Amino acid sequence: MTQDIATVRRHRWHAADSYDEATGRLQRRNAALVAGLHPDPGAVRRALDVGCGTGALTEELLTRLPTAAHVTGLDVSADMLHHARARTGEQGAGRLEFRHGSLLDPEAVTGAFDAVFSNAALHWMYPRYDDCFTRLRHLLAPDGLLCAATAGRSAATDDFDRRVGARVHGLLGQDTADDFTRRRLTCVELTVVAGRNGLVVEDVFLVERRAAVSVPAYVTWWLASGGPWQADPPRRERAVELLQGALGGPDGEIELVHASVLAVLRRPVGRD
Numbered sequence: 251m252t253q254d255i256a257t258v259r260r261h262r263w264h265a266a267d268s269y270d271e272a273t274g275r276l277q278r279r280n281a282a283l284v285a286g287l288h289p290d291p292g293a294v295r296r297a298l299d300v301g302c303g304t305g306a307l308t309e310e311l312l313t314r315l316p317t318a319a320h321v322t323g324l325d326v327s328a329d330m331l332h333h334a335r336a337r338t339g340e341q342g343a344g345r346l347e348f349r350h351g352s353l354l355d356p357e358a359v360t361g362a363f364d365a366v367f368s369n370a371a372l373h374w375m376y377p378r379y380d381d382c383f384t385r386l387r388h389l390l391a392p393d394g395l396l397c398a399a400t401a402g403r404s405a406a407t408d409d410f411d412r413r414v415g416a417r418v419h420g421l422l423g424q425d426t427a428d429d430f431t432r433r434r435l436t437c438v439e440l441t442v443v444a445g446r447n448g449l450v451v452e453d454v455f456l457v458e459r460r461a462a463v464s465v466p467a468y469v470t471w472w473l474a475s476g477g478p479w480q481a482d483p484p485r486r487e488r489a490v491e492l493l494q495g496a497l498g499g500p501d502g503e504i505e506l507v508h509a510s511v512l513a514v515l516r517r518p519v520g521r522d
């Protein structure tokens with residue numbers, strides 16, 4: 251972990267302890283969607299879960315892939331891996347290993363996997379998307395598949411980011427250059443960046459969800475999902491208080507727009 255650690259430090263996972271509670275239903279639904287993207291799970295023998303976090307997708311893979319399949323979970327956060335180990339416990343015995351490190355570090359994990367999965371992790375590698383997709387290609391065996399969901403962009407997410415951004419701008423001392431909108435990809439953008447890094451798109455689509463959620467639930471989810479700050483955050487209680495105040499108070503409601511781009515990408519045979 252060289253250059254990448256700088257990026258990652260700016261998005262520390264302060265809230266590994268509350269991540270599952272805060273993101274629960276959405277996290278499990280997306281994990282199931284990603285695991286279900288693979289057209290032939292019975293043929294998978296070696297799988298990688300990139301940015302496995304607390305193990306929602308890893309657990310799903312252990313259930314869906316054949317018992318002969320070996321699964322590796324990779325994450326840059328030791329705290330998140332601690333929860334993933336506890337979650338997968340006996341189910342993973344003999345067929346699961348975890349690696350602590352960054353996808354962008356070529357030494358953190360080596361190929362060749364016949365399937366790579368990832369949920370809600372690739373957008374944290376912005377702006378290094380070219381490096382990210384090149385690494386993913388190298389980790390795949392020829393003809394191997396990448397099945398992934400990452401932050402999606404649509405007219406509705408642009409509007410949502412603008413609405414929330416206007417209210418929280420500068421509140422926590424965050425760097426405004428780190429507008430989350432920049433991390434988002436449209437289906438076309440994902441196709442372009444994957445293509446120029448040697449991956450062929452088999453399928454790509456956007457899932458957009460809208461829900462009215464309470465301000466406290468949204469703030470908890472937001473903080474547990476990475477937080478809006480770049481430098482040292484204020485204490486969590488203070489951050490909750492500030493964000494809740496800006497977004498309508500503890501009794502308020504917010505029209506949440508959540509979008510993911512889901513994709514199945516293939517590493518063609520005959521490319522290094």
Ligand SMILES: C[S@@+](CC[C@H](N)C(=O)[O-])C[C@H]1O[C@@H](n2cnc3c(N)ncnc32)[C@H](O)[C@@H]1O
Pocket residue numbers: 254258263277281300301302303304305306307324325326327330351352353354368369370371374375475
């Ligand atoms: C929003 S969480 C998603 C966790 C899990 N995949 C899920 O579905 O709940 C994003 C995860 O990506 C990890 N992550 C971020 N950048 C990473 C990198 N460069 N390499 C490996 N993991 C990374 C974070 O530590 C975090 O655990």
